[in-house]
Amino acid sequence: MKKVRKAVLPVAGWGTRFLPATKVMPKEMLAVVDRPVIQYAVEEALAAGIEEFIFVTGRGKQTIENHFDHNFELEHLLREKNRLEELESITRIIPDEGKIFYTRQSQRRGLGHAVLCTREIVGDEPFAVLLPDDIIWSKNKKNTLKGMLDLYEEKGTSVVLTSRVIDENVTRYGIIDPGVNQFEHNAIKVQGFVEKPTLKDAPSNYAIMGRYIFSPRIFDCLEKTKPGAGQEIQLTDAMAKLVKSDGFNAYLLDGEHLDCGDKAGYVKATIYMALQKPHLRDDIIEYIKSLDLTK
Numbered sequence: 001m002k003k004v005r006k007a008v009l010p011v012a013g014w015g016t017r018f019l020p021a022t023k024v025m026p027k028e029m030l031a032v033v034d035r036p037v038i039q040y041a042v043e044e045a046l047a048a049g050i051e052e053f054i055f056v057t058g059r060g061k062q063t064i065e066n067h068f069d070h071n072f073e074l075e076h077l078l079r080e081k082n083r084l085e086e087l088e089s090i091t092r093i094i095p096d097e098g099k100i101f102y103t104r105q106s107q108r109r110g111l112g113h114a115v116l117c118t119r120e121i122v123g124d125e126p127f128a129v130l131l132p133d134d135i136i137w138s139k140n141k142k143n144t145l146k147g148m149l150d151l152y153e154e155k156g157t158s159v160v161l162t163s164r165v166i167d168e169n170v171t172r173y174g175i176i177d178p179g180v181n182q183f184e185h186n187a188i189k190v191q192g193f194v195e196k197p198t199l200k201d202a203p204s205n206y207a208i209m210g211r212y213i214f215s216p217r218i219f220d221c222l223e224k225t226k227p228g229a230g231q232e233i234q235l236t237d238a239m240a241k242l243v244k245s246d247g248f249n250a251y252l253l254d255g256e257h258l259d260c261g262d263k264a265g266y267v268k269a270t271i272y273m274a275l276q277k278p279h280l281r282d283d284i285i286e287y288i289k290s291l292d293l294t295k
Contacts, residue, residue, distance in 0.1 A: 001156060004149050004213060005051045006121075007128040009041060010114035012058030012105040017262050026061050028132045030266065033273045033280075036067060037260050038132040042093055045130060048145040054101045054121050056114045065102060068094055110232025115214075116222040124216050126152065134210030135269055136161070137276070138255030145211060148251045151187050152213045155249050158242055160190070161211035163253040170199050173207035174236040176250050183252055190248040195236040206250065208236070209257045218242055 015027030022030075028038035042053065055064060071090070078087040105117050115129060128145065136144045148159045162176055179191035194203060212235075221238035228234050242248060258269035271288075274280045 001153065002125050004126045004128055004152060006054060006125060007045045007050045007052070007130055008054045008056065008115060008118050008122070009038065009130050009132055010056045010105075010111060011038065011061055011064055011132060012056050012108055012114060014058075014108070018266070024060065026063055028061075029063050029067065030260075032135065032260065032266070032270050033277065037135065037266075038064060039067070039093055040135045040137075041130040041132045042068070044136060044143065044145050045128065046093070046095075048128075048143050048149055050128060050145075051095075052099045052101070053095050054103065054118050054127075056105050056117050057102050058105055058108065068100060070094060109227065110230070110234060112222050112225060112233035112235040112238055115235060116219060116233065119219045122216065122219075126158075126213065126215055129212040129214065131210035133259065133261040135258040135260060135273070136209070136211065136253065136255060137258060137273070139276075140254075142254060144251075144253060144255060147186070147254075148211060148213050151249055151251050155187075155247075157247040157249050158215050158218065158239070159213040159249050159251050160193075160239070161209040161253055162188075162206045162250040163209050163257050164205050165207045167199050167205065170202045170205060170207070171196050175202050175204060176206045176208065177203035178206065178250070179203075186252040186254065188250050188252070190243060190250050192243055193236045193240050195234055209253055215242070215246055217246060221245075 011026065011028045013027065015022035018027050018030065029036045032040070045053070057064065075087060075091065101121050103117050103121060105114050138144060144161065148161060152159050160176065165173060174193055174195045175197055176190050177192040177194060178188050181189045194201065218238060221241040222233060224241065225233050225238045228237065239248065256272065258272055259265040260269050271284065274284050
């Protein structure tokens with residue numbers, strides 16, 4: 001079985017929920033404390049052993065390309081001033097030459113279409129998909145994506161990350177159908193997927209959390225998936241086909257899922273990640289305590 005070496009990051013969205021901030025700035029480049037949202041996903045993938053990165057971009061996303069490239073003038077300045085910690089922070093996230101690719105999604109036709117745009121670059125290999133809106137954080141330093149990769153190698157089937165959500169949030173996510181299966185060592189065999197069901201139609205409360213490991217056969221399923229609402233190709237519809245032909249597993253998240261896809265989630269993620277910084281934690285806590293929340 002081939003090793004998972006490549007990761008796809010879909011970043012072509014307009015980011016309209018964050019206007020006017022995203023009029024010229026890609027939403028993926030909005031900072032959560034001290035780094036852009038997208039950097040968290042790239043760092044997670046690098047730590048899991050991913051070697052190649054494929055960004056599915058669109059108009060106005062050049063800032064992302066620049067961020068994951070060398071800035072020789074800035075690097076020279078930091079090196080001259082012996083600011084080596086800052087130098088390391090901007091260079092360690094840059095994949096090796098020839099290991100980063102960009103492809104354009106000229107028509108925004110949904111997440112499934114974005115993944116399909118990478119077919120020629122991915123080739124006949126398994127690959128990961130990371131949605132940059134989702135920050136996955138584990139206090140015990142366990143790398144969630146690495147756990148998913150290990151499960152893929154063990155089971156030989158595609159894997160999705162899942163976590164239990166409250167009833168009110170079921171309609172916001174793709175939901176897994178576990179059937180009668182139970183979790184064993186953070187893994188469960190999936191019977192199907194339902195995209196944003198009503199609570200009464202949801203097969204479970206276990207939602208998809210923005211991380212996937214796919215067999216290359218997902219591309220055939222995407223090719224056969226008809227566009228749905230808004231002429232978008234839904235990734236979960238193609239995944240439902242792959243369940244029937246190949247099987248599918250879900251990996252239970254052991255950590256925090258921070259959804260930066262809207263303003264409230266973005267602010268919550270910023271506060272949460274700031275509290276993980278020892279040099280910021282006390283100041284943030286004191287400030288929150290000082291707020292008069294009754295007004």
